[in-house]
Amino acid sequence: MSKPDGAKTVAQLGIGTWQFGGPNYQGDKPTGWGEIDESTAIRTLITAIDGGVRFIDTADSYGAGQSETWVGNALRQSTAQGITVCTKFGNRRDATGLSVQDYSPAYLVEAVDASLRRLQRDTLDVLLLHSPPDNFDWATYDPQPYEALKQAGKIGAYGVSSRSVYGAKRVMEAGFGSVLEVIYNALDRRAEDILWADPRADAYRFIARVPLASGFLSSRYLHEEPVFPIDQYRHYLPDRDRNWLLNSSRQLQFLDKLDGGLSVSALRFCLSNSAVSAVIPGARNVDQVQKQALAAKLGPLPIEIINQIRQAVPDVPAQWKPAF
Template sequence: MAQLGFGTWQFGGPSYVNDKPTGWGAADEAEAAQAILKALDAGIRFFDTADSYGQGQAETWLGNALAQQPAADVVVCTKFGNRRDDANQPYQDYSPTYLTEAVDASLRRLQRDTLDILLLHSPPDAFDWATYDPAPYEKLVQAGKIRAYGVSSRSVYGARRVMEAGFGSVLEVIYNALDRRAEDLLFTHPAADAYQFIARVPLASGFLKTTYLTQDPTFATDQYRHYLPDRDRDWLLNSVRQLAFLDQLPGGISASALRFCLSHPRVSVVIPGMRRSEHVLAHVAAAQQGVLPTESLEAIKQAVPDVPAHWKPA
């Protein structure tokens, strides 16, 4: 079974691009530290973050919390490449110069000597891997600053191009009970054995939740989910309700959705966000139940056969 990890996107706090939020709203460092320490106590050892979550805030908070348990043998995965210019406008930079700068900055914020995993953060799906040189990453490995590298992909289609190019050894990809495209496009790829797969968005951005089986969500204006296009929001809600049968299993639909991701043999780590200690306890309890029964896995495929056509390349 896959390992349960800890996602820290929520710790970035309010974040905006062109007046639209790109984060999960207000966050509290003391609450975040309690959740991280609770996770360590529960045996969670994999932590996922990024330098762009709150422009370094999530890394800083994670580093501060982990420093309270220095003997814990943890794996930290972070990401780089999303920057802001002098006008605070976003742009992407995966150059060797910025790579070195970003790694050193992440090491400082995380209070670590080595990054266990470094990922390019959401490069374009059409990124030119054929001419992108992995040598700077290999030098960082040799220098002991990183142990492994790869890509946190924007979509499964971009991830497939990474695999075709043979870049790195780690892929962080969207995979959940509603969006299972990774099964056909990535997990069965001839190069799959060369990669560790990290399942991100395992709860479909929080839509796989008991509350939304009967109620429409209301998201705060400082959350990115407030601005989801209507057709995406409607599809997610309708699809979640097609999986209402999962709510009858122990822990409800969220626990079942997490167990779905943990069930696939190609998935190494699943990284749900855990803003508070109660989230940690709920996710740990779900993981302890083990993989979903085969009949439940089949029922999911029957209830939600595929993603919307507009989520796929034209």
């Protein structure tokens, strides 16, 4: 079935740019991936583009516009055509510096204009509300300001980057937008049953975020304990979440025997699902981008390997599910 705003074909491997926002502190707590310099970010992006990546995901809140600015600078240096840029809005700081969520029509217009300037583009190919609450009142939220921006040529498509698959399901039920960015990886496959089994999913393009399970689907953690810098959000993960991610990743050790190892195989898992339009792993350096490119080259995993993944890690922990 054709998808809105352009037919969906085979899933493409893109790149996420949360990491280019730096530590991104809220108060004294980092919500990002630690320090990184612009030259490294630009080299990483250019390498990804030169390697065939045509989907870049970013957000205005990643480093208070820093990630968007660096993406814009990288795109200006590239001659590649047909690159889709997806950005997000809704998280800003108030006059006192506190983080607030604002999805109002007034801020929407302000945020779009600011993102266009930073990205140095005439149109935002995809604009998403950034992590609204799962219980957001979609019934009374007016999509007309977004439609007006489409008519003006400032955005191509719009939708939601959801906190959880449960919030994404409510977006689908309300029929808001045409793009949904959702958590999907070899450890957390809830989107398959909660979203993609629903006929309403046919009206959406899906972007798979967190495809490497916050970096836990990595060969290095099969044999060593992770130690995360204090300026990275992973340093502050609750112990029960950290332990589940680590132990569950180790249940997939058989993927490390495939070409490229565990992380490449995990990306291939996401690319294997026909419901997925784009997969957006983050990359902090050229080496990571080059390794991720192997996933696109190798393509989807064999069905027997996918079934082995399902058997090894049957479900997510109870604390990740709503209490109803």
